[in-house]
Amino acid sequence: MTITNINPDKNILEIDGARLWDTLEASGEIGKLRDTGLRRLPLSDADRQMRDLFCTWARNAGCTVTIDQVGNIFARRPGTDDSLPAIATGSHLDSQMCGGKYDGVLGVMSGLEVVRTLNDRGLETKRPIEVVVWTNEEGARYTPPMQGSLAFIGDLTLDEVLASQDADGLTFGDELRRIGYDGDRPLGESKFDQYYELHIEQGPALEAMGIDIGIVVDSFKSHGLKIEVTGRTAHVGPTPMDERQNALVGAAHLVVAVDGIGWQHHPQGGKATTSQISCFPNLPGIISERANLTVDFRHPDPAIADQMLGKVKAAMAAAADKANVEMKIVDSWSFGENPFAEKCVQHLSDTADAMDVSYMEIRSQAGHDAYAIGKIAPMGMIFTPCTGGISHNVEESIELEKTLPGVNLLLNAMVTAANR
Numbered sequence: 062m063t064i065t066n067i068n069p070d071k072n073i074l075e076i077d078g079a080r081l082w083d084t085l086e087a088s089g090e091i092g093k094l095r096d097t098g099l100r101r102l103p104l105s106d107a108d109r110q111m112r113d114l115f116c117t118w119a120r121n122a123g124c125t126v127t128i129d130q131v132g133n134i135f136a137r138r139p140g141t142d143d144s145l146p147a148i149a150t151g152s153h154l155d156s157q158m159c160g161g162k163y164d165g166v167l168g169v170m171s172g173l174e175v176v177r178t179l180n181d182r183g184l185e186t187k188r189p190i191e192v193v194v195w196t197n198e199e200g201a202r203y204t205p206p207m208q209g210s211l212a213f214i215g216d217l218t219l220d221e222v223l224a225s226q227d228a229d230g231l232t233f234g235d236e237l238r239r240i241g242y243d244g245d246r247p248l249g250e251s252k253f254d255q256y257y258e259l260h261i262e263q264g265p266a267l268e269a270m271g272i273d274i275g276i277v278v279d280s281f282k283s284h285g286l287k288i289e290v291t292g293r294t295a296h297v298g299p300t301p302m303d304e305r306q307n308a309l310v311g312a313a314h315l316v317v318a319v320d321g322i323g324w325q326h327h328p329q330g331g332k333a334t335t336s337q338i339s340c341f342p343n344l345p346g347i348i349s350e351r352a353n354l355t356v357d358f359r360h361p362d363p364a365i366a367d368q369m370l371g372k373v374k375a376a377m378a379a380a381a382d383k384a385n386v387e388m389k390i391v392d393s394w395s396f397g398e399n400p401f402a403e404k405c406v407q408h409l410s411d412t413a414d415a416m417d418v419s420y421m422e423i424r425s426q427a428g429h430d431a432y433a434i435g436k437i438a439p440m441g442m443i444f445t446p447c448t449g450g451i452s453h454n455v456e457e458s459i460e461l462e463k464t465l466p467g468v469n470l471l472l473n474a475m476v477t478a479a480n481r
């Protein structure tokens with residue numbers, strides 16, 4: 062193992078890239094899908110296995126590991142003044158249904174690598190360092206996404222989270238207990254002086270520009286809706302067209318309308334998507350009595366994202382009318398409104414300047430746990446390139462050489478913040 066200073070004159074630290082890669086590879090074996098991908102749904106057996114491995118690694122690195130009531134994991138390396146709030150980093154270890162190996166995982170393993178690098182060099186920091194694994198960031202099994210971090214900051218109640226159900230009716234609370242991660246630490250107990258999250262970009266900008274570090278300066282405001290359509294089952298043969306209440310048809314009208322709203326806002330980068338649809342009884346010969354949709358829309362201008370919400374609601378009314386069905390929003394969430402702290406953005410930029418590495422300012426279009434933490438502590442994010450901008454796909458991939466600059470920025474930014 063070689064640990065070198067990138068710039069000895071300025072005492073710039075460098076992580077062990079090979080070791081970081083080993084942790085990513087080990088993670089990629091747990092819940093592996095189609096050779097290159099990952100299916101590691103939250104609170105599944107694979108999630109438990111990965112959590113166990115992370116906790117072992119963190120304890121072996123001298124961290125104290127605690128678990129809170131929704132299964133968020135906190136690995137803490139003490140500071141010389143341990144009464145001070147921590148400089149924290151973190152991300153998630155759960156994946157999408159057909160996800161990649163680096164989304165979320167890279168951020169967690171980079172945090173672990175920060176701790177290991179400090180250990181290698183025998184360095185202490187004034188403030189503690191904390192690495193956090195947030196439960197259920199992706200929302201692939203339980204909604205809303207970012208459930209762990211939202212519960213941590215009090216935007217979701219413990220009861221709400223524990224009662225949420227997956228598609229098979231299994232509750233979050235039961236599954237959390239089953240995998241042994243129903244911790245006893247009260248929500249929100251860790252206090253963060255600053256929080257930094259490193260994440261793959263999940264878009265093509267860094268690769269296209271040939272720059273390996275993105276310092277995130279802004280986000281897209283995003284809205285998510287779960288919509289239920291209620292009609293009436295009937296025989297597809299004898300039931301006249303004008304007497305039908307076909308929930309699936311109501312849903313179909315809405316799907317097309319939502320896509321149209323996305324196209325209206327496309328010139329400014331707006332997007333609208335129906336990502337999920339199911340109907341009941343979903344059988345040949347029967348008109349559907351129920352359909353459920355998940356709709357997502359995003360815009361760089363928060364005010365316009367809110368206007369899009371109004372357009373979707375109007376589209377729901379029109380679609381319900383057209384199909385003679387009822388339509389209502391049964392769950393909703395939003396995120397991404399100015400979550401970044403100027404002082405963290407500045408600290409990341411200053412650190413990158415001191416390291417003599419190039420970076421670009423970038424805007425995040427996806428949701429991240431960091432957005433939630435940005436509501437309770439100064440927060441900044443670092444993006445690293447992913448090949449072709451592909452994510453939420455088994456083809457997701459990264460190159461170590463293009464990733465190291467961002468991880469080294471995380472390391473040096475955290476250490477200087479922790480020692481001030």
Ligand SMILES: [Zn+2]
Binds near residue numbers: 198260
């Ligand atoms: Zn992620």
